[in-house]
Amino acid sequence: MSNPFREDLVSRSRAEACTVVIFGATGDLTHRKLVPALYNLAVDGELPHGVKIIGFARREKSDAVFREGLEELNKEVSRSGHDASLWEEYKESIHYHQSEFTDIDGYQRLAERLDAIDRERGGVGNRLFYIASAPEFFDVILENLKAVGLSEAADGAWARVIVEKPFGTDLATAQHLNKVVNNTFAEKDTYRIDHYLGKETAQNIMVLRFANAIFEPLWNNKHIEQVQITCAEHLGMEGGRGGYYDKAGALRDMVQNHLLQLLSLVAMEPPTDLSADGVRDEKVKVLRSLRQLNSPELIKQNVVRAQYTAGHVDAKQVVGYREEDRVDPESMTEAYVALRMHVDTWRWSGVPFYLRVGKRLPKKATEISIHFKSPPNVLFNATPGANEGGNVLVIRIQPDEGISLRMVSKLPGTSLRMEPVKMDFHYATSFGKGSPEAYERLLLDAMAGDATLFARRDEVEEAWKYIDHIERAWHESEVKPPMAEFVAGSWGPKEADDLLEQDGNSWRRL
Ligand SMILES: NC(=O)C1=CN([C@@H]2O[C@H](COP(=O)(O)OP(=O)(O)OC[C@H]3O[C@@H](n4cnc5c(N)ncnc54)[C@H](OP(=O)(O)O)[C@@H]3O)[C@@H](O)[C@H]2O)C=CC1
Numbered sequence: 152m153s154n155p156f157r158e159d160l161v162s163r164s165r166a167e168a169c170t171v172v173i174f175g176a177t178g179d180l181t182h183r184k185l186v187p188a189l190y191n192l193a194v195d196g197e198l199p200h201g202v203k204i205i206g207f208a209r210r211e212k213s214d215a216v217f218r219e220g221l222e223e224l225n226k227e228v229s230r231s232g233h234d235a236s237l238w239e240e241y242k243e244s245i246h247y248h249q250s251e252f253t254d255i256d257g258y259q260r261l262a263e264r265l266d267a268i269d270r271e272r273g274g275v276g277n278r279l280f281y282i283a284s285a286p287e288f289f290d291v292i293l294e295n296l297k298a299v300g301l302s303e304a305a306d307g308a309w310a311r312v313i314v315e316k317p318f319g320t321d322l323a324t325a326q327h328l329n330k331v332v333n334n335t336f337a338e339k340d341t342y343r344i345d346h347y348l349g350k351e352t353a354q355n356i357m358v359l360r361f362a363n364a365i366f367e368p369l370w371n372n373k374h375i376e377q378v379q380i381t382c383a384e385h386l387g388m389e390g391g392r393g394g395y396y397d398k399a400g401a402l403r404d405m406v407q408n409h410l411l412q413l414l415s416l417v418a419m420e421p422p423t424d425l426s427a428d429g430v431r432d433e434k435v436k437v438l439r440s441l442r443q444l445n446s447p448e449l450i451k452q453n454v455v456r457a458q459y460t461a462g463h464v465d466a467k468q469v470v471g472y473r474e475e476d477r478v479d480p481e482s483m484t485e486a487y488v489a490l491r492m493h494v495d496t497w498r499w500s501g502v503p504f505y506l507r508v509g510k511r512l513p514k515k516a517t518e519i520s521i522h523f524k525s526p527p528n529v530l531f532n533a534t535p536g537a538n539e540g541g542n543v544l545v546i547r548i549q550p551d552e553g554i555s556l557r558m559v560s561k562l563p564g565t566s567l568r569m570e571p572v573k574m575d576f577h578y579a580t581s582f583g584k585g586s587p588e589a590y591e592r593l594l595l596d597a598m599a600g601d602a603t604l605f606a607r608r609d610e611v612e613e614a615w616k617y618i619d620h621i622e623r624a625w626h627e628s629e630v631k632p633p634m635a636e637f638v639a640g641s642w643g644p645k646e647a648d649d650l651l652e653q654d655g656n657s658w659r660r661l
């Protein structure tokens with residue numbers, strides 16, 4: 152496709168034209184995230200000229216029907232709105248390819264189609280394979296791509312693969328999948344997606360830390376008392392999600408990937424350069440330094456799991472977790488988890504990292520808060536308001552992306568009183584526009600061959616090592632830790648509050 156929208160704009164990224172083949176193209180991810188992301192990039196003039204999309208899935212569909220379905224969703228979700236005349240041009244670059252994932256003939260036909268596109272384009276045949284299927288098909292798709300030679304790039308071209316989450320269900324399955332992927336594509340051509348890394352504010356963590364001289368000198372256990380990472384969702388198991396989620400649970404679904412990635416960005420040492428491996432080398436060191444919770448006793452002391460009971464969210468009555476569609480009525484899967492973690496490095500020795508994530512909490516909000524130690528209590532200890540809490544730096548990942556710094560200030564007036572105030576930076580007001588969707592940035596990076604915001608093999612495996620201890624204690628130990636409960640629409644179980652209270656701390660109110 153020639154970029155139909157902004158011929159005047161040259162793409163600002165180093166992304167190169169390619170054909171994007173999406174496996175699982177009739178699914179939710181393709182309709183809600185991937186195709187709208189490519190559309191928005193095209194609207195913004197960021198998509199390289201000549202990008203084509205081939206959707207691979209099982210159902211019989213014509214190109215026209217496939218495009219209509221995509222358009223319906225694009226109208227609903229596109230960040231830049233939906234322009235019918237722009238869509239008319241954009242949709243010409245989208246095609247449908249019907250095949251079973253297991254059918255080798257389907258891949259043979261795909262190879263022929265890709266060759267025809269390259270001939271038509273008269274340029275190099277770069278290919279980006281996006282595996283957006285359920286995880287049980289990851290192996291077979293990779294094996295079939297290899298069998299028909301599609302994992303090999305033509306001279307002067309590249310062939311890359313993006314693999315969706317979940318990347319395995321434990322260390323052993325992740326290692327197996329890594330073997331299959333690396334047997335098909337070189338590690339440099341493998342992009343394990345973690346869409347939280349594509350979120351604007353997650354990317355800003357490194358800039359905040361390493362491009363501002365005021366924070367880094369304070370970014371250690373001498374000045375920081377605790378770090379909290381919260382990822383709250385108000386959604387439950389809508390849209391049939393219960394089938395997948397009840398097998399995964401909050402720990403595997405969110406902590407193993409998104410939350411541990413955020414923690415790594417907060418805790419890592421400055422990389423020697425901004426290359427993909429420079430950054431990922433430092434992140435993986437953090438994961439290796441996590442204090443392992445390798446006994447049921449440690450897990451009982453440091454981890455709380457919970458399910459929600461019926462309650463109200465957004466003023467609507469909602470059912471409890473075990474009553475959700477496609478959830479086992481006797482399920483022992485957590486829809487909420489809170490953890491106290493430690494990063495055993497010199498920088499972070501003695502600083503607790505508290506993480507919590509859950510469904511059916513009061514609102515959707517993800518944030519990281521860095522709680523600084525209080526100053527010596529000598530000057531203002533008798534001043535009203537002196538105990539209002541210390542400095543807190545809050546990185547709002549979503550919504551209302553931004554950063555705020557809480558400090559204590561003198562209240563105007565003749566007497567000395569102190570009150571907490573906030574310096575607040577909002578992306579939307581400071582830069583006059585909303586942030587691009589995470590998938591936009593990540594797709595563009597994959598087209599540019601930049602894997603910095605994708606997880607490397609060793610990162611994924613280190614994260615699973617940590618998670619496996621907890622999963623084993625929950626599901627395999629003789630005396631299983633209890634499953635706490637909280638009312639849907641509340642901020643989680645009392646046990647999670649107790650976890651912090653033991654250290655004299657409390658969760659930040661969002
Ligand atoms: N949805 C989301 O927001 C997110 C999803 N993900 C991950 O992305 C992946 C896809 O999720 P999602 O889009 O929600 O899944 P869906 O269940 O909505 O889609 C599955 C897709 O796979 C196709 N498919 C299933 N079986 C076969 C087969 N045997 N042969 C060919 N095609 C087949 C389906 O085709 P057909 O309809 O023709 O049967 C459909 O296109 C999962 O790994 C998920 O964990 C990750 C983050 C967010």
Ligand SMILES: O=C1O[C@H](COP(=O)(O)O)[C@@H](O)[C@H](O)[C@H]1O
Nearest residue numbers: 316346384386404405409517549
């Ligand atoms: O990966 C996942 O992420 C979503 C939350 O993503 P967000 O970008 O909306 O914060 C979560 O709902 C889902 O369970 C999980 O699989």
